[in-house]
Amino acid sequence: MPNPSLDISLDVTGRRVLVIGGSRPARRVIARYVAAGAVVYLAADTYEVPNPLVRPVTWPHSPSGWRDLVSAVDLVVAVDLPAEAQPLLVAACAERSVWLTREAAAPVSRPGHVTLVGGGPGDDELLTVAALRALAGADIVYYDRLGPHERLNEWAPGAEQVNVGKHPGHHAVPQAEIERMLVASALSGLTVVRLKGGDPFVFGRGGEEMAACRAAGVPVTVISGVTSAIAVPALAGIPVTHRDVSRLFTVLSGHVPLSEEELAHLVGLGGTIVVLMGVGTLPHLASGLARHGMRADMPVAIIERGFSAQQRTTVADIDTVVTVAGEVGARSPAVLVIGEVVRLAQCDDAAAVAVLANAATLSGQR
Known part of the structure; x- marks a missing residue:
């Protein structure tokens, strides 16, 4: 029965680490140990990608050469080792009581x-x-x-x-x-x-x-x-869909104002509207949706800086959202959510059932 693999974290800061293998196959291993603060040596046949922080050493060709090489370091990392060198390295590390580990080579095909x-x-x-x-x-x-x-x-x-x-x-x-x-x-x-x-x-x-x-x-x-279109509203307590209230949601970019045809289609679709990067075009969007028949009291949430310590949710309705956004100084990055599901943003669990039942009734009256 094979032994389970071990994940051992070592502090290699200032330690001497010998990487064995071609410079290209070993490039990720080299970069990782350099980043960890080790003093890295490389034994390789060729040095295609020289790293100024790596010290090249001569490739040994005898058992004594391998013993001398590993004796000078604290850890040996074999990445791309020729088959004939394998027993020499293992024996040298065992004799000198030097840790030996193996890591996978990075791909060297072109292109990347x-x-x-x-x-x-x-x-x-x-x-x-x-x-x-x-x-x-x-x-x-x-x-x-x-x-x-x-x-x-x-x-x-x-x-x-x-x-x-x-x-x-x-x-x-x-x-x-x-x-x-x-x-x-x-x-x-x-x-x-x-x-x-x-x-x-x-x-x-x-x-x-x-x-x-x-x-x-x-x-x-x-x-x-x-995607923030779903995750940011969720963090604010707003599901983009809910049974009997919203069975679809539309995600759109607010970078460019919508055409009259697009605004009319949005109102006709119903459901939840999620707008990414839409603070700058909010006045056009709110007035356009109202112009094409969206109820004045349709709730709107502006969720700023989602998943940061400064996240803030502002709730208004289509009729007042532009004024409210100006009063609170709403800025990008922000996600806008328009629809009855927004009413959940300000409710605890006990109130959610009643709020959604009322929202379902309003939805059915449209």
Whole structure:
């Protein structure tokens, strides 16, 4: 029966770590130990990607050479070891009582690979297992403001981090340049992660980045993220659907004002309306929905800075929301929710049943 694997955390700060293997296959291991503060030595046949923080050593060719080499370090990490060297290394470490561990080699194929990762609405705990796995294997991470990035050193140890800095109305790096950078990094053989807020395919321009990679012949995959369109209202106590009250919800971007036809369709559909990035166009939206027949007392929630310590929910109705938003100084980033389900935002569990029953009656009267 095989022994269970062990996950042992070691403090390698200032420790001498010998990595054995080609510099490209070992690049992630090297980066991780450098980031952890170790003094890293590399024994390799070739040095394709020299790291200024790594000290190259001569590859030994005899049992005594292996013994001398491992005697000078505290830990040996075998990444890409030729079969003929395997018994020599194991014997040398055993004789000199030096710890030996093995780690998987990083891929070395060209081109590399791009993964578009949804980081969720901002809470670190809402990152998916797949997202963390992708980050752990990254050579370079391109991230922006809305993607969680405070713990990138932990999630992607040793990876290069590039802030492409998107802010409302201001893109420090234009979208076309981001796409060029992703492609160029992958074509150089790197494993690339593009970390985005929410879900890459929900107003995240992930489709454009995927198309750019495919056009350049770069393999690309997508890891979905928890979208703020659902998660932020949920945190404020607002379900986007509820039996007998709202059996559908519509998610739209508030970047650009809606046309009269779009406004009329929204009112006709009913259900819940969720607007991302819509504070700037709120006056146009509220007046347009009212103009096309939405009840003046339809509740509206403005949920600012979701999943942060400064999260704030403001509730008004279609008739008063613009005035109220001005009074409280509502600002982006914010999620707008329009619909009867908003009435739950200010209720405890005991009051929820009565509120929803009343909302169901109102919904049936429309």
